[in-house]
Amino acid sequence: MSSTDLLIVILENMGKNIIENKDYLTELDRVIGDADHGINMSKGFSAVNDKLGEMKGKDWGYILKNTAMTLISTVGGASGPLYGTAFLRAATVVDGKMDIDHEDVVNMFEQAIEGIKARGKSDRGDKTMLDALIPAFDALKAAYQNGLESKKAFQMAEDAALEGLEYTKTIIAKKGRASYLGERSIGHQDPGATSTYIAIRSIKETLEE
Numbered sequence: 511m512s513s514t515d516l517l518i519v520i521l522e523n524m525g526k527n528i529i530e531n532k533d534y535l536t537e538l539d540r541v542i543g544d545a546d547h548g549i550n551m552s553k554g555f556s557a558v559n560d561k562l563g564e565m566k567g568k569d570w571g572y573i574l575k576n577t578a579m580t581l582i583s584t585v586g587g588a589s590g591p592l593y594g595t596a597f598l599r600a601a602t603v604v605d606g607k608m609d610i611d612h613e614d615v616v617n618m619f620e621q622a623i624e625g626i627k628a629r630g631k632s633d634r635g636d637k638t639m640l641d642a643l644i645p646a647f648d649a650l651k652a653a654y655q656n657g658l659e660s661k662k663a664f665q666m667a668e669d670a671a672l673e674g675l676e677y678t679k680t681i682i683a684k685k686g687r688a689s690y691l692g693e694r695s696i697g698h699q700d701p702g703a704t705s706t707y708i709a710i711r712s713i714k715e716t717l718e719e
């Protein structure tokens with residue numbers, strides 16, 4: 511399988527898992543938000559899915575940019591522009607590339623995080639998607655530095671994302687709708703951190719196949 515074919519399968523699997531977890535994500539958002547996160551994300555990823563057929567043979571940057579634009583134009587709510595920005599920033603790292611290496615993977619995640627931080631004016635500890643994504647990135651980077659292969663590196667990223675997700679239950683939301691609840695947001699898991707965890711898990715699952 512070429513590496514761009516692998517990217518297409520990863521995105522397909524991400525979409526499948528997000529859509530399977532539509533109700534779960536929406537229920538999480540019902541508690542500390544407006545009960546639409548699963549609906550928003552499923553809409554976005556089914557639109558992405560519809561376009562993946564046309565993506566075959568295109569480069570990494572093209573596929574990721576197209577995914578970003580589709581998410582931005584179809585996902586309602588705060589998460590659309592944030593995920594869109596993440597994919598768009600990642601795309602710039604691999605513009606024109608048919609193959610990528612570990613350094614590209616690390617740079618893609620780093621740029622995605624920087625994009626979300628800039629767009630969301632948010633950081634780790636605000637009870638958002640970044641609380642899953644940043645620990646996952648740190649684990650991924652460390653794993654590659656220790657000479658591990660992608661399969662193992664993404665396993666470690668998934669574990670770290672899950673830990674970050676659990677951590678969101680213990681903190682006050684400082685960004686997004688959940689922040690309106692203040693202290694009452696404690697005890698509840700962040701929906702966006704959950705969809706990010708699912709996305710990372712989807713990458714790991716695809717690499718295992």
Ligand code: ADP
Binds near residue numbers: 539550588637701
């Ligand atoms: P909305 O809140 O507009 O209904 P969603 O429900 O789709 O949008 O997404 C909510 C999720 O978006 C939150 O759980 C959180 O993870 C993420 N989020 C919201 N605001 C920010 C922000 N400023 N920075 C990072 N992530 C954010």
Ligand code: MG
Binds near residue numbers: 539543687
């Ligand atoms: Mg919502």
Ligand code: MG
Binds near residue numbers: 544
């Ligand atoms: Mg909403």
